[in-house]
Amino acid sequence: MAACYMQMGSSEYPRAIRECNLALEVTPNYSKALLKRARCYEALNRLELAFRDVNTVLNMEPNNVMALEISERVQSTLEKRGLQVNDTVIELPPEYVEHPSASKVVKEKPKKKNKKIDKARVDQIQERKVDENMNEKKAEDKRVVEEIISSKMEEESKKNVKLIFGEDIRCTRLPLNCSLVQLREIIHDRFPSSRAVLVKYRDEEGDLVTITSDEELRLAEISAVSRGSMRLYVVEVNSDQDPFFERFKHEEVHNLKNGDAGKATEARQDSCCIDDWIIEFARLFKNHVGFDSDAYLNLHELGMKPYSEAMEDTVTSEEAQHHFGSAAEKFREMTALALFNWGNVHMSRVKKRVYFTNDGSRESVLKQIKTTYDWAQLEYTKA
Known part of the structure; x- marks a missing residue:
């Protein structure tokens, strides 16, 4: 989810940070969540927080390539601003001036006392609102974490x-x-x-x-x-x-009475029909790309027309008659060879061996021989 927010732009980085925080509450020291949060902090110019997350990852995975790249970028940016990076600690030089984007502390003393009191009241109200918002946010995050944990417990309580x-x-x-x-x-x-x-x-x-x-x-x-x-x-x-x-039959009848006839046969229809959205998408894709996907259907007709015209001119010529004669001779030879082999099949069938039983009488043996002889004569005739 954090990666999706990061793809939407820098305006959604706070939401991505929040998703990373939820993931880290469920799984502390999750390197992917720490790296994504560090990238968000870096883009939001909160380099000290990005430096902290990157160092946490490097302590667990010293050879993490992405963490090393982010760490180098953050260190170079901090050094350009005049900050000294010592391992995991950012040291402020004596002459360091706070960045303009940071919260400013008003050092000038007001001239009038009532203005000072009003400002103190406004600060108290703002702090109270910030505390309330933080409490609400923590409560909401806690609910989300509980939902995630409960959903994971439900998933673990099922078996494949x-x-x-x-x-x-x-x-x-x-x-x-x-x-x-x-x-x-x-x-x-x-x-x-x-x-x-x-x-x-x-x-x-x-x-x-x-x-x-x-x-x-x-x-x-x-x-x-x-x-x-x-x-x-x-x-x-x-x-x-x-x-x-x-x-289940009563349930289907109940669905049909309530107008849910489509639901009862939806699965069977899915296997034998195409959804409308597929047709709409194909039409939209064809119009967007700019080619006609139905053109190939007419290729056969377009090709057969000149083929027929060319064949008609060739067949009616005098030169074609000689080729027709040669083709007829070849087909005649093929037919004769096929008939010859067909006759050989019948000749081979005649060579069938006749088996007699030991307990058979003389009359039954003679009858079987006569039947086999007649069948052989018929096969010779066919051959």
Whole structure:
């Protein structure tokens, strides 16, 4: 998020610094956050803060290239202003004059006493407002950090699962102590085209076991510990075998009655149609670039027209007749060779060996020989 703010320009650098502060509250001494904050401080001319963050990174990573570059730039800028940089400490010379951008201290004494009192009151009011703003900002930052930590805790409390539905394999995250009803809802969301299904897991013996209760789901989780990843197989069955079929069917009917017919068939339509935004983007891209993407469709017609005209002039000429005769002879030779090989196939089929059974009678053997002889005569005729 801080990198996004930095890309938007120097006006968004305070927000980037705030995001870096939140990241450092969650993960102290995070080098990337320190370097981004140092770059923001450097751009905002707060070199002492940038120098502090860069030195923190260099203490942890002495060979960090980006930190070394920022440190050199900051040191050279400070030395140009007359400041002496001694390791991690910035020393002010006796004759140093504060930079104009820094807060100025009024040294002149007012002539009138009432003006001095009014100014003191204004300073008190301003300090009070600044304290209130800082308290509000800290409270808001604390809430954001708590939300980040809570979201991380929620992510850590989930486990990765692979859902296998035929050839379609999808990864998802299941909450701890997930119930079978929650699992079916997740499967219904991940595979909207599925109807009546059963969920199975592979046990230690390699068999697919159907999960019908929360206890069996716990057994599936335990068996998956040894494999490292949990795999659940989604198998389509008849509607009477799925105990949750009626439930999801009623939900789809309810969505249809409420005018959400598109949601019930959205996943199935996605696989067979193109979204409108893709067509609009293609049209916009074509107009922006300035070329006609449909021109190639007419290339065949444009090419066939001169080809037909050229062929017509060539075919009707006297020279073409000789070539036609040569082509006819070649095709005749090819046809004769094909017929010759076709006859050889029938001749080879005639050489089929006849097998007799030992328990066959003389009449059955003679009948089989006569049938084979007639079949061979027919094959010779074909050949």
